[in-house]
């Protein structure tokens with residue numbers, strides 16, 4: 001038995017086969033023509049885009065050379081390119097080298113700000129610069145700019161605001177000094193009386209001393225209000241600053257049987273650049289007020305947390321809330337509803353926080369007043 005071998009079907013009619021082949025060639029030719037046209041169009045587009053890219057690179061180069069800020073492009077922290085302006089801040093910077101800020105740049109209170117230059121060098125005065133770094137994968141972009149003039153302007157505005165506030169304060173000061181001064185004068189005139197008994201003289205002397213001490217505290221507070229620039233700053237743990245405030249007021253809370261609940265769930269390593277004592281003092285001023293409006297068995301809650309490189313402290317009490325008559329001028333000096341208070345506590349606290357680039361805000365809830373403080377974190 002013979003096995004049938006499969007065969008490839010062939011065109012039986014040679015003329016038809018030639019026609020089909022011709023048609024196939026025609027299609028092939030047409031398609032390759034199309035492809036060629038498309039490729040030419042694509043090449044033209046590439047040329048156009050390259051020329052646009054070259055032009056924008058040129059424009060970018062002109063722009064980078066013209067802007068006063070220093071700009072550096074890094075790859076794996078190696079300097080890939082930089083503009084000339086950066087050399088005024090980092091004269092030794094060169095491409096191909098590892099990038100780091102010089103050790104003698106002093107970190108300022110606000111993160112990313114540095115004091116550079118030598119205070120004793122008259123030819124190059126000290127400058128305040130701001131460094132912004134954006135990391136994207138292996139590439140980083142660093143911008144350095146001189147903010148000395150902005151800072152000076154900011155300080156000048158703050159000083160003018162304080163001078164305006166001082167104008168308003170004048171009437172308040174007269175009012176605050178009048179009563180203790182009149183009382184002190186009265187006691188001193190009693191002391192000058194030849195007839196006064198020795199034990200009464202001692203009593204008058206003690207009362208006179210108390211009035212003078214109150215006046216002294218008042219003038220100290222006023223000085224603290226006027227000078228707001230931190231003179232000497234140190235790195236301090238946020239947790240320790242809060243502990244310090246708590247330690248200095250805890251006994252007063254216990255005496256009044258008010259609970260001070262501190263929920264400070266932040267690591268010890270969170271550091272702020274602060275003038276020693278100033279931040280605890282500001283917290284104590286707010287806690288003193290919270291204690292003053294609390295009844296026995298009330299709780300004052302202090303919480304501390306971190307929100308995008310900022311330390312957030314809230315202090316919440318169960319008192320009557322801030323009186324509507326005072327809420328708009330709460331942080332101004334001599335705003336008070338208290339017969340014994342001077343109304344300087346919160347204005348000094350606000351000044352301290354402003355000087356540390358922080359903020360303070362207040363709002364009333366159903367249960368009392370809530371103060372919210374925000375401070376920049378220097379190290380985390």
Ligand SMILES: Nc1ncnc2c1ncn2[C@@H]1O[C@H](COP(=O)(O)OP(=O)(O)OP(=O)(O)O)[C@@H](O)[C@H]1O
Pocket residue numbers: 285289290293317319320321322323326330335336337338340341342343344345346347369
């Ligand atoms: N937690 C609070 N609840 C309700 N009112 C408050 C609270 N904190 C502050 N206040 C109001 O704000 C005013 C101003 O407070 P501030 O601490 O500046 O001054 P003071 O407490 O009156 O005097 P001192 O200068 O002695 O602190 C207070 O008199 C009070 O009316």
Ligand SMILES: [Mg+2]
Pocket residue numbers: 285288289341345346
């Ligand atoms: Mg107070």
